[in-house]
Amino acid sequence: MTQLLTEPEDKKVNDAINKLNSQEYVGVLNNLASSVMKQTISAPNEATVASIFERELYYFVKKEFDITLNIEKEVTSQDLAIHNFKGRIDAITTNLVIEYKKPEKLRKDKDIRKAQTQLSDYLKQLRKNNENYFGIITDGSFYVSVYFIEDSLKYDAIRQIDGVFFITLIKSILGTNKKQLVSRNIIDDFxxxxxxxxxxxxxxxxxxxxxxxxxxxxxxxxxxxxxxxxxxxxxxxxx
Incomplete structure (x- = not known):
């Protein structure tokens, strides 16, 4: 996989983590979550959701920490160097897989289950190739986490994105915090x-x-x- 950060600098990453660990950044990231939700709530398709979500995240991290993120898009077997991988991952970075949905496709239980099945299939394929990822499905307002605990896949209930979500997400993307976006880890941190x-x-x-x-x-x-x-x-x- 491509390196997460362009010419990564330990000091910048450490400074970013220190800021993210401070109380003030819960409020700062709540503002980011509100901005993303406001723009995606009426998005016509998942491509628009992805564009808004990644643009807001990219510019926030660049502005606040002077770090350039590298999120790979539309990833296939060729990009992963996994010959038998089936499907096209919306976005992937560090140990995180992101699948985007337009708002009405993350409201009904049957649609959520369908999205979970799709993401689970990707995670299982990656795991077979010794790549241990966790994943989120988001429409820009809500998200669902899918992850392994030992050899079993687990699913968190659908939740609204907020400052804690983005703090955990950014830490994970920076590669200095391998914690999964699951409620157990959020409780540990907060x-x-x-x-x-x-x-x-x-x-x-x-x-x-x-x-x-x-x-x-x-x-x-x-x-x-x-x-x-x-x-x-x-x-x-x-x-």
Missing amino acids: SLEGHSVSELSNLQKELFRCLNNETKSEKVLMLFGQNQLHNQLNQSLLR
């Missing part, structure tokens, strides 16, 4: 444990206190329901 005196910890605790003490509005109940589902998904992953 949980309270080990950060009891941090500003992030205090913010999380205050938010929980406010939500817990307030009269439960429909929106608050929705948040608690999503959190409960999130915890159930993670428990299933950890078993």
